[in-house]
Amino acid sequence: QKEVEQNSGPLSVPEGAIASLNCTYSDRGSQSFFWYRQYSGKSPELIMFIYSNGDKEDGRFTAQLNKASQYVSLLIRDSQPSDSATYLCAPMNTGFQKLVFGTGTRLLVSP
């Protein structure tokens, strides 16, 4: 089993819709969870982090964490074509030292 699993996609949604990106992880001791957006040929950029169970909202983005189920998700409301990118999930390990990345979900938002 991979440490971090994401559906590779592509996930296709129409402009204005909600995009839902999912991530499961195996390290039960993970405490912090990060979501990154990476455009093709560019470096990853941090868009959200969450460390408490429940929801965290920031603009059009909502991160959801369920530690009991070892599941973290990212919702993008009112999706825009500019949101088309690969989204990477990365839990930080128990010792708060290492980030372990999923392979990412490619999101395509069509006008």
Added chain:
Amino acid sequence: EAQVTQNPRYLITVTGKKLTVTCSQNMNHEYMSWYRQDPGLGLRQIYYSMNVEVTDKGDVPEGYKVSRKEKRNFPLILESPSPNQTSLYFCAYMGGGLLFGEEVNEQFFGPGTRLTVL
């Protein structure tokens, strides 16, 4: 403005010729890290550093060395590069964060170094 600079951005070299990829941050953060990104494998951590003179292995450290003599610089050294080290490399810093007892509020990746080893 937060910045991570990497040099070189592109490099083609031959097997066995030692090389160094430099990384420098301008935000005075303790935590720095190197990653490589390969198709189908995603981002994998090579080494990280919690502070000056404190470094530790990530998931794929074989064939790499690092040093952290000062806070702002974290070079990646390939003593004897091999073709399986052909990859896209990213340096990053992390500021704040639960790992230091505070919320992570800043994380920044460099622009990447595309390395080809022939």
